[in-house]
Amino acid sequence: MRAEVLTIPNVISGLRLLLVPIFAALLLADQDLWALGVLAVAGASDWLDGVLARRLGQWSRLGELLDPAADRLFILVTLVVLTLRDVVPLWLLVAIVGRDVLLSLVLSILTSRHLGPLPVHFAGKAGTFALLYAFPLLLLAQWEGGVGTVAGVVGWAFAWWGVGLYWLAAGIYLRQAIQELRRHRQVS
Incomplete structure (x- = not known):
């Protein structure tokens, strides 16, 4: 690097x-x-x-x-x-920000022990990608007519996939963090 x-x-x-x-x-x-x-x-x-x-x-x-x-x-x-x-319900904000807060806490624990950051996982990248597609589509869903309807359906599909992948990645990162902490404890 x-x-x-x-x-x-x-x-x-x-x-x-x-x-x-x-x-x-x-x-x-x-x-x-x-x-x-x-x-x-x-x-x-x-x-x-x-x-x-x-x-x-x-x-x-x-x-x-x-x-x-x-x-x-x-x-x-x-x-x-x-x-x-x-445009979007509060639960979506809580689900996504909650995941980021959780992983920030995990990262701070790792950093305090001079570990990390964890390697980026494909599920996290895919979740971010899906969410970055979902939001403009959900914004377009506010438009009247066919464009708004199609954008809403596709936008919510991306949003659901994004949230699912985002939390899947959180589980993977948590598992990696636990492994790193155990490895660090064994070495110390």
């Missing part, structure tokens, strides 16, 4: 983080079309930074932190605003 901070993928991830407050402001102002545009740019940049990191060999610890941080912030901001606007 390379220690450079100012890599092309890191700059792209940093710019994506800067889009979060713009996205939130647009959603709060009921500027849904512009918000969807910002979300599309953020999604494309998420894909692009990963491709460039692999092709250019520009992996860094900062990049490993920035990329998921941007994803989590987009998910959190989107969920909070969509909940405030009554």
Whole structure:
């Protein structure tokens, strides 16, 4: 892993983080079309930074932190605003944020013992991917007519899959954390 901070993928991830407050402001102002545009740019940049990191060999610890941080912030901001606007129910916000709070506690326990972070699992990536698709579709579901209806059905399908995969990944991370803690206890 390379220690450079100012890599092309890191700059792209940093710019994506800067889009979060713009996205939130647009959603709060009921500027849904512009918000969807910002979300599309953020999604494309998420894909692009990963491709460039692999092709250019520009992996860094900062990049490993920035990329998921941007994803989590987009998910959190989107969920909070969509909940405030009554687009999604409160239970969805609680289910997703609760999982992230649980894993933050697990990570803090591991960090306090100089362990971790845990390797990212495919189920977690797939869950994040599904949720990042679900939210713009659920926003589009507010539109009248066929587009809104189809977007609602597909959006909720992605949301359910995302929540399921998100919690499946949480179970996998918890198992990994327990194994790491046991291994650490045996060595100490």
